[in-house]
Amino acid sequence: MNLSLTAGVGLKPQHFGQAQACHDDGLWFEVHPENYMVDGGPRLAWLEAIRAVHPLSLHGVALSLAGASDPDARHLERLAALVERFEPALVSEHLAWSQWGGVYRPDLLPVPRTSEALARVVANVGRTQDRLRRRIALENPSHYLAFEQHEFGEIEFLAEIARRSGCALLLDVNNVFVSSNNLGGSAANYIDAVPGELVAEVHLAGHSTDPLQGPRLLIDSHDAPVAAAVWALYERLIARIGPRPTLIERDENLPSFDELMAERARAHDVLAAARLPETA
């Protein structure tokens, strides 16, 4: 568990200069490694400059760990090269698939939670951790579909993957909120049931309502500030499990760096308050 990291921010090219110059206590930055899988050029130079002054997290979106095939060998090699070069504090991926049949779909596609899928994800996480020579964290997805094929509950499934593969969990609190809204169930009960010792990182993001379905279908759109209900779930989580590196994620409707840092400060304060009893 990395206790020196408090709250971090998803790093966007528009904010590179301010991110580099900012020195807030416990600050770190997260990027999608897919955007840096290049032979050379300014992107890698920017990331080097950020890494020189801040801890970094690599949050993959495309390893397709829930796919019915091995992780793409070329993609895994490029990820390994970035891990070696940038020595990130955190590395994470998703319980999702995207690559199949020689095609990549830019989304995090859902998987039925079956025994077969469990064995497949465990094997794929194992391959990934073996190649990267480190533990990764696996993120819970946002759900939009009710599956009749599930054999496991989500927490049970994730915990079993972690137990068998040795991976950690990345708990996305907004995904829990969105999924509970869309499929029914209590987000608070989910948050209370997650095994705290497995959580290595937490994500917070904004969501939106589906333009056709309205509030009964929420989209994990990362295009708005973190919602009040998600902050409440986050505070509930941290009060129970203690401080964890927490990311403010924003991918669309990008606000100013200062606005993101204001949200980041709120998460930092929650973490600092949770840490007080340890240091008292």
Added chain:
Amino acid sequence: MRSSNLAAFQEAFARALLAPQRVAGTDAAIDRLAAQPGFAVYRNTVMKGCIDALQANYPAVARLVGEEWFRAAAAVFAHHALPQHPTLLDYGARYAVFLESFAPAAELPYLADVARLDRLWSEAHVAADAPVLDPAAVAALGEPQMRQARLVPHPTARWRWFEQAPIHAIWSRNRACDGEIGELAWRGEGALLTRPFGEVLHCPLGRAGAAFLDACAGGESIHGAVVVALDVDEHADFSALISQLLAAGAFSALGRRDNGV
């Protein structure tokens, strides 16, 4: 699900993502998933991801045709050519070829070539870093050495000659957000893109310059490349051309000719 059903599930789910809505597939369980309102979230996200990537990779095309037209055309392209791997910076290598045969683009015959320059910019942006050849090293060469030495193109250098239209001028005006649309001299014009230090640079390139760089890339000696380029344009000023190319950072090193002659 029975064992080995995961692959069948993905196959059917992937097919349903691109199928017209409310068209039944071959898998009843997938049809029931695709009938839920939430299935559209996946359809939309996949298409949006592809279209956003194309718009990011082809900004001059997008500015020429407008966002609405661009996104409609990009959706047609994406539907038939999803990315083959997750590095979306590389997505749409065949977009220019697609535009050539895309009927609504017929009124803009230069659009595909503008797309080619957007693509060359992306390639230059992510190509490997390398030192730039010092012009003094070339200035020091004598006539006999010019017949043995070759100029090695920089890994970031990209160039192309366009016979039909002033593509570099059209492209650069639309690539810059504040591009001026003034009088254009309507003649063929090529482009050279380089990335000697941080950002990608570009300049117009004549027919002889493009032929010279092609010959250098093909392994010709400096002398041999000049001969090739003179064939294309007998009035070319090679002293000025080579100075321009060196100043732009088009070469990374001097090598020995390797064209087997």
